Amino acid sequence: MTVFLHSAVSKIDFSLEDTPSGVGAALLTNSLRQAGWAPESLDLVISCSNTPDFNQPGLIHCLLPRLNWQNPTYPQCAALELKHLGAGFFYALQFGHDVIAAGAYSKVAVVAVDLLTRFFGGVSESQLNEGQLAAKGWLADGAATCLLGREPNSAGRSYGVGEVSIRTDIRGREAFRCRAPEANHQGDRLTIEDFNKGRHLPELDLPSLVKLLPQRLPATYRGSAGPLVDLLCGKLELFGFGPGLDLGTAIMEVR
Amino acid sequence: MARLSGAGHFVPDGVVSNEDLAEIMETSNEWVVQRSGIRSRHWVRHILGKSDILGNVDLAERASRQALKRAEILPSQIGAIVYATITPDYEWPGSGSLLAERINPGIPAYEVRNHCTGFLYGLLVARTMVDSSRFEHVLLVGVEILSTGLDVSTRGRNTAVLFADGAGAVVVSQSAEPGIYDLILETDGRFADKLGVEAPSFARPIPLKADDFEGEAPAVFPRMEGKLVFKHASEKMPEMVQRVLKKSGFTANDLRWIVPHQANQRIIDMLGSALGCPGKVYSNIERFGNTTAATIPICLSEIQTQGKLDPGDLLCLVSFGAGFAWGAAVLRW
Numbered sequence: 292m293t294v295f296l297h298s299a300v301s302k303i304d305f306s307l308e309d310t311p312s313g314v315g316a317a318l319l320t321n322s323l324r325q326a327g328w329a330p331e332s333l334d335l336v337i338s339c340s341n342t343p344d345f346n347q348p349g350l351i352h353c354l355l356p357r358l359n360w361q362n363p364t365y366p367q368c369a370a371l372e373l374k375h376l377g378a379g380f381f382y383a384l385q386f387g388h389d390v391i392a393a394g395a396y397s398k399v400a401v402v403a404v405d406l407l408t409r410f411f412g413g414v415s416e417s418q419l420n421e422g423q424l425a426a427k428g429w430l431a432d433g434a435a436t437c438l439l440g441r442e443p444n445s446a447g448r449s450y451g452v453g454e455v456s457i458r459t460d461i462r463g464r465e466a467f468r469c470r471a472p473e474a475n476h477q478g479d480r481l482t483i484e485d486f487n488k489g490r491h492l493p494e495l496d497l498p499s500l501v502k503l504l505p506q507r508l509p510a511t512y513r514g515s516a517g518p519l520v521d522l523l524c525g526k527l528e529l530f531g532f533g534p535g536l537d538l539g540t541a542i543m544e545v546r
Numbered sequence: 547m548a549r550l551s552g553a554g555h556f557v558p559d560g561v562v563s564n565e566d567l568a569e570i571m572e573t574s575n576e577w578v579v580q581r582s583g584i585r586s587r588h589w590v591r592h593i594l595g596k597s598d599i600l601g602n603v604d605l606a607e608r609a610s611r612q613a614l615k616r617a618e619i620l621p622s623q624i625g626a627i628v629y630a631t632i633t634p635d636y637e638w639p640g641s642g643s644l645l646a647e648r649i650n651p652g653i654p655a656y657e658v659r660n661h662c663t664g665f666l667y668g669l670l671v672a673r674t675m676v677d678s679s680r681f682e683h684v685l686l687v688g689v690e691i692l693s694t695g696l697d698v699s700t701r702g703r704n705t706a707v708l709f710a711d712g713a714g715a716v717v718v719s720q721s722a723e724p725g726i727y728d729l730i731l732e733t734d735g736r737f738a739d740k741l742g743v744e745a746p747s748f749a750r751p752i753p754l755k756a757d758d759f760e761g762e763a764p765a766v767f768p769r770m771e772g773k774l775v776f777k778h779a780s781e782k783m784p785e786m787v788q789r790v791l792k793k794s795g796f797t798a799n800d801l802r803w804i805v806p807h808q809a810n811q812r813i814i815d816m817l818g819s820a821l822g823c824p825g826k827v828y829s830n831i832e833r834f835g836n837t838t839a840a841t842i843p844i845c846l847s848e849i850q851t852q853g854k855l856d857p858g859d860l861l862c863l864v865s866f867g868a869g870f871a872w873g874a875a876v877l878r879w
Contacts, residue, residue: 293808307817309750310748310749312749341637341844342748343721343747344737344738344747344748344749345739345742345743345744345745345749346606346742346743346744346745346747346766347632347661347742347743347768347868348661348738348741348742348745348869348871349659349660349661349826349869351735352735352738352868352869352870352871353734353735353738354732354735355733355735356677356736356738363874367732367733367734368732369596369667369670369731369732369873370660370735370869370871371658371660371667371670371671372641372658372659372660373657373659374634374657374659374789375640375660376638378639381653382656382657385680386656386671386674386675389674389675389677389678389680390670390674392678393677393678393873394669395673395674397616404611406748411787412750412753413753414753442706447642457645457654458652458653458654459642459643459645459649459651459652459653459654459655460651460652461644461646461647462641464639464643464644467638468609468636468638468639469636469637469638470636470637471637476740482759483754483755483756483758483759484756486746486753487753489753491753492799493637493638533638533639533640534638534639534640537639537640537643537655
């Protein structure tokens with residue numbers, strides 16, 4: 292049995308007014324249509340996002356009701372939310388592959404949405420420190436989806452989800468970080484003054500990050516959507532990383 | 547096959563009673579107990595001079611080390627961490643990778659963000675990793691520091707009295723005998739705005755404005771349509787227990803314990819009544835409050851500590867929370 296990855300290539304335009312869940316839902320709807328899958332057939336949807344519509348609950352709960360459900364009874368599939376950046380897709384892919392291979396689920400959708408430029412909305416560059424300026428110039432927006440399913444007849448097939456590798460390396464924690472808005476480590480959440488002073492913004496120490504990474508730094512960083520965007524562009528040996536460093540690689544062929 | 551092989555928990559030293567809260571907001575012990583069953587909770591937050599200043603990972607590490615000790619597993623034997631929380635220490639990096647550094651550097655750490663059902667979703671991930679033989683032992687942690695995000699004025703009393711801080715952990719290991727029989731997880735996002743925290747978020751650009759911290763219902767504090775949550779939780783939790791038992795071929799009579807998410811004692815009581823076995827439904831909400839992803843593993847650890855859990859005992863775990871999302875699992879200890 293092979294777990295195959297169906298990456299329906301599609302593109303949507305989105306604007307500043309669109310919500311992250313709206314962007315993800317539009318893409319997933321397109322992907323499902325191109326794959327010929329009804330939303331009702333999904334057993335599990337895995338979302339990877341650092342930019343949800345609400346602080347709580349997760350993006351997935353806002354996204355699911357926006358799919359084009361045909362069944363008048365709202366289908367209640369499982370919905371897992373993972374919070375990783377560039378490695379998120381690899382965590383989702385590894386879990387999605389294994390959960391199908393184990394026979395627990397048959398059809399799994401992975402949705403990655405990161406609208407990272409929104410961190411800097413309404414913030415003047417004159418307010419930013421060097422690390423925040425570097426992050427602002429590098430972080431971008433992206434959203435992508437893929438579908439994972441079970442291939443009943445794998446004889447002679449070489450494609451599918453290949454080796455997926457994930458690991459963490461905490462040496463990178465100071466090179467690429469965002470201390471807020473969810474910081475608990477000081478015993479109190481951030482106040483409006485903290486936000487006014489930009490303490491919620493991502494920071495990047497580019498030279499340090501480059502030294503730590505085993506592969507070349509991408510020109511722009513789309514968070515969890517980055518590796519999937521690479522996949523849609525035809526790249527089949529994928530690499531992603533997030534703060535931590537959270538590292539992921541995968542080899543696959545797209546159907 | 548995957549099986550739970552040990553549980554641990556840790557809560558901060560700071561015990562905040564209902565009487566303590568009554569000193570900083572308009573409430574009373576009777577009011578809180580009647581509505582929730584909670585008499586005290588553990589907070590890291592500074593209140594009346596009680597404080598620990600511990601972070602999310604600090605709690606998780608203590609619970610994890612206890613779980614590892616009870617499972618007789620060395621930290622170096624852990625192949626992956628599954629870390630369920632909605633209150634990490636930082637936005638980036640995730641708390642799971644920080645715990646990995648303390649437990650077994652370099653291993654992958656799944657960062658699960660599924661609120662009250664986080665432990666059950668984490669159980670699905672951990673079981674799958676073990677069943678696939680990818681890892682022999684996976685550390686599953688549910689941990690929250692909710693106290694620092696609460697509105698502790700009278701305006702926020704409906705939610706501030708409920709939520710608390712704590713961590714629970716279990717080791718999920720490969721086993722020759724069946725351990726986790728079945729797991730059902732479902733969600734209904736039509737109720738996403740009925741229980742949660744609106745901001746900071748990305749439906750609109752941050753930074754936050756002063757209005758988000760002020761007014762009748764500030765966006766940065768939890769909001770909850772209590773009656774709606776109660777209604778759905780009271781219906782879904784017994785239904786899920788019955789469904790997962792049927793799916794796995796057991797009945798309530800076969801269970802030693804039903805371990806529900808600890809959100810409200812009245813919901814827990816209704817669960818016991820609906821299933822006809824109130825004595826099997828474990829509750830510690832009176833002393834711990836609602837610690838979201840940590841409630842179920844804290845209960846498991848307590849039951850083990852009390853010597854009320856023997857190898858071979860059959861358990862049913864069940865949860866309901868924000869999303870709305872709900873789920874249940876049947877497993878043998």
